[in-house]
Amino acid sequence: MHQQNEVGNKIEKSKFESSISELKKKTFVSAADIECYNVCGTTPEYEKAQQRSLNDPEGFWGEVGSELEWTKPWDRVLDDSNAPFTKWWVGGEMSVCYNAVDRHVVNGRGEQFALVHDSPLTDTVRKISYNELKDQVSRLAGKLTTLGVSKGARVLIYMPLVPEAIIAMLATNRIGAIHSVVFGGFAARELRTRIEHAEPTVIIAASCGVEPNKIVRYKDILDEALCQSSHQPRSCIIYQRRRVLECPLEIGRDISWDEALEADPVPCESVEANEPLYILYTSGTTDAPKGVQRPCGHAATLCWSMKKVYGLQRGVWWAASDLGWVVGHSYICYGPLLAGMTSVLYEGKPDRTPDPGQYFRIIEQHRVNALFTIPTAFRVLKRADPNAKYARRYCQKSLKTVFIAGEHCDQDTRQWAERVFGVPVLNHWWQTESGSPITAPCLGYGVKSVPPYSAGYPVAGYDIRTLREDGMECKPGEVGRLVAKLPLPPGFASTLWRSDERFKKIYFEAYPGYYDTQDAGWISLDGAVWVVARADDVINVAGHRLSTAALEDVVLRHTRVADAVVVGAPDPTKGDVPLCLYVMRPPQDDEEIVAESTVTQELIALVRHLIGPIAAFRKAVAVPALPRTRSGKALRGAIAKLARSQSVKIPSTIEDPSVFGDIKLALQKFGYATDAPDPEF
CATH class of the missing domain: 3.40.50.12780 (ANL, N-terminal domain)
Structure with missing residues (x-):
C-alpha cells in the first residue's frame, strides 16, 4: 500500500496489517477471526x-x-x-x-x-x-x-x-x-x-x-x-x-x-x-x-x-x-x-429493557435467523455483562448472522459480540x-x-x-x-x-x-471499502489528517473503557489536537478499582504506541456518559463546537440531554468551553 502524508490512512492500514501473533493476544479473538484475514475477498x-x-x-x-x-x-x-x-x-x-x-x-x-x-x-x-x-x-x-x-x-x-x-x-x-x-x-x-x-x-x-x-x-x-x-x-x-x-x-x-x-x-x-x-x-x-x-x-x-x-x-x-x-x-x-x-x-431497548438479556431472549423465543442492530448496543451489553452471563441462559441456535451499521464499530466490540452471539458479526x-x-x-x-x-x-x-x-x-x-x-x-x-x-x-x-x-x-486494491469517519470528523493535526474513528478504535481496546468519542479541539500551535471523552466500565466481580488518572495515562501510552507521537494524543478525560441520539450516533460535532465555545443546538433525538452538563465540565478541565453558552434543545 502507498505511503503518504495522510495519517488517517496510516492508522487504518497499520491495524489491517496487524500480525497473526498480535491478533492471538487480543481478548475474545476466535480462530474464525484470524482465518478472516486469509479468506476475505469477493467471489x-x-x-x-x-x-x-x-x-x-x-x-x-x-x-x-x-x-x-x-x-x-x-x-x-x-x-x-x-x-x-x-x-x-x-x-x-x-x-x-x-x-x-x-x-x-x-x-x-x-x-x-x-x-x-x-x-x-x-x-x-x-x-x-x-x-x-x-x-x-x-x-x-x-x-x-x-x-x-x-x-x-x-x-x-x-x-x-x-x-x-x-x-x-x-x-x-x-x-x-x-x-x-x-x-x-x-x-x-x-x-x-x-x-x-x-x-x-x-x-x-x-x-x-x-x-x-x-x-x-x-x-x-x-x-x-x-x-x-x-x-x-x-x-x-x-x-x-x-x-x-x-x-x-x-x-x-x-x-x-x-x-x-x-x-x-x-x-x-x-x-x-x-x-x-x-x-x-x-x-x-x-x-x-x-x-x-x-x-x-x-x-x-x-x-x-x-x-x-x-x-x-x-x-x-x-x-x-x-x-x-x-x-x-x-x-x-x-x-x-x-x-x-x-x-x-x-x-x-433490548440492551437494557428490562435487563441485558433481551437480545438473547428474543432470538430464542421467536427463532430469529438474522439480527440487525447498531454497535452502541453491543458496547452497552459489553459494559453491563462483559462475561455474557445473560447470553448463556438462552439458546441461540436459530441465529445465523448479525449485521451492524449506523456508526463506526471498533474491532474489540465486534469480536466480543461474535464470541457472545456465536455467529459472524458483519459490518x-x-x-x-x-x-x-x-x-x-x-x-x-x-x-x-x-x-x-x-x-x-x-x-x-x-x-x-x-x-x-x-x-x-x-x-x-x-x-x-x-x-x-x-x-x-x-x-x-x-x-x-x-x-x-x-x-x-x-x-x-x-x-x-x-x-x-x-x-x-479509503478503498483497497480488491475493492473493499473502509469508512473511517464523517468528513467533518477527520481532524488536521499540524498538517496531518487523523481519523477520529481510528483513534476511538485504539481507545476502546482498553479493557476498562466502555465507550468513547474523539473530537478535534483547537490548539494554537497544531491547529487541532484530539480530545477524548471516555466512559469507564464498572469493575466486575472481584476486579480491583482502577483510578481514572491511571486509565488516562494508559490510553495516552496506547495511542502513542499504536499510532505514534504524531497523533499528539494527550487530552483524555472520563465522563459518566456520552451524548448519543436514540439511534446510537455520538454527537461529535456538538462536542467539537462546545470545545470552541460556539453555540450548540442539540437535536430532540438525543438520549439524555443532561449529559452535556458533564461534558462541559470535562472540557473545562483543559481550558475549553469556558465561554460556551449552554446548549439549546
Whole structure:
C-alpha cells in the first residue's frame, strides 16, 4: 500500500496489517477471526453481478424488478437523461402494498406470521398473520379514502413501535398516498415543522408511547403541535393504548382506531415506479426540514437485498431499530414483508429493557435467523455483562448472522459480540439517502466475510470511488472523500421533498458526476471499502489528517473503557489536537478499582504506541456518559463546537440531554468551553 502524508490512512492500514501473533493476544479473538484475514475477498458470483450492474444496468435491474408483480410493464428500465434525477422502471406501475401483503396471501401463505410485536414494557407479545395484516390494512385504507386521502396526498404517522404503525404505512401506500413517519421522540416543535412541510391530509397517531422510565403522551404532543401549526389536517386517527393510557378525542376532528377499522376494505391502487412512496425527514432538521423522498420502485431493491445482501430467502428477521429511522422503513416494514418473511418489532431497548438479556431472549423465543442492530448496543451489553452471563441462559441456535451499521464499530466490540452471539458479526454501510446498503458482505453472492474494520464491498449498482479535495481520484489505500458515480441504483432518494435545487446542491455540487456521501474513507486494491469517519470528523493535526474513528478504535481496546468519542479541539500551535471523552466500565466481580488518572495515562501510552507521537494524543478525560441520539450516533460535532465555545443546538433525538452538563465540565478541565453558552434543545 502507498505511503503518504495522510495519517488517517496510516492508522487504518497499520491495524489491517496487524500480525497473526498480535491478533492471538487480543481478548475474545476466535480462530474464525484470524482465518478472516486469509479468506476475505469477493467471489466470482459477486464480481459477475457487480460488473453487470455497472455495465448492463438495464439488464441487471430489469431482472431484479421482475421479481415483483406489476400491473403495467415498464417502458424502459433506466432514464438517466436528467441526472441526478435518475428514473428506473419508467412507466411501470405496481402496488408496493400488494407485493408486501396481498401477494403472499394469494400465494397461499396467509397463515404465516408477518409481524411479531414483543413489548416487555407492556408485558405483551402479539403475532399478526399475513391474512390479518391484509384485512386491517385494507380496512384502514378504506377509511382514509372516506377522509379525502387520494393518490399523492400525504399521511403523517406519529406512533411508537407497534404493529399499528406498519399497518398505517401500508394502508397509506395501498391507496397510492405518501406517508411520512415522524420519530416518536420528537417534541411538538419538531412535529409541527414536519406537519407544515408535508401538509398531510390525515394524521395517524397513538395515545402514548412507552419508554423504560416514562410514558410519552403522543396525543398531547400532537395537540400542542397542531395548535402551533399553520397547516391543519382534515382528520386525526388515534390508536388508544388501553393497557397503558387512553386520551380524550377532539369532537369533529379525531377518530378512534377501532372506528377506522370498521370501514369497508379497498383494493390496492397501482402507481408509477418513480412516484413517491414516502417522505422521511432526517434527524435534527428542525429549522429547514430535509425530507428524503423515496420512489415506489425502491420495493424491488429492498426485496432483492434481503436475498442477495442479507442472504435470506425465508425465516424470521429482526431489525432492532425504530420506524422513524430509515432502518425501520426499509428493514422493519418493507424489506422483510416484500420478501415474505416474519419481521420482529421490539418495543424498548433490548440492551437494557428490562435487563441485558433481551437480545438473547428474543432470538430464542421467536427463532430469529438474522439480527440487525447498531454497535452502541453491543458496547452497552459489553459494559453491563462483559462475561455474557445473560447470553448463556438462552439458546441461540436459530441465529445465523448479525449485521451492524449506523456508526463506526471498533474491532474489540465486534469480536466480543461474535464470541457472545456465536455467529459472524458483519459490518455494512448505508445512509438515509441510499435507503439500503451501499457496501456490505453480500451473502447471497457468497461473500461471507469482509476485511477487518472494513464495511464490505460495493453493493450492486454502486461504483464507489475516493476523491481528493481537488476532485482527483485517490490511489488504493489513500484516504479521501467517498463518492458514488452516477447513475445511482434504484431505490436511492429521488429528490428532497419540494426541494430539487437543494437536493442537487447538498449531494452533487461538490463533485460533479458523483454523489457526495460526506463520509471519508479509503478503498483497497480488491475493492473493499473502509469508512473511517464523517468528513467533518477527520481532524488536521499540524498538517496531518487523523481519523477520529481510528483513534476511538485504539481507545476502546482498553479493557476498562466502555465507550468513547474523539473530537478535534483547537490548539494554537497544531491547529487541532484530539480530545477524548471516555466512559469507564464498572469493575466486575472481584476486579480491583482502577483510578481514572491511571486509565488516562494508559490510553495516552496506547495511542502513542499504536499510532505514534504524531497523533499528539494527550487530552483524555472520563465522563459518566456520552451524548448519543436514540439511534446510537455520538454527537461529535456538538462536542467539537462546545470545545470552541460556539453555540450548540442539540437535536430532540438525543438520549439524555443532561449529559452535556458533564461534558462541559470535562472540557473545562483543559481550558475549553469556558465561554460556551449552554446548549439549546
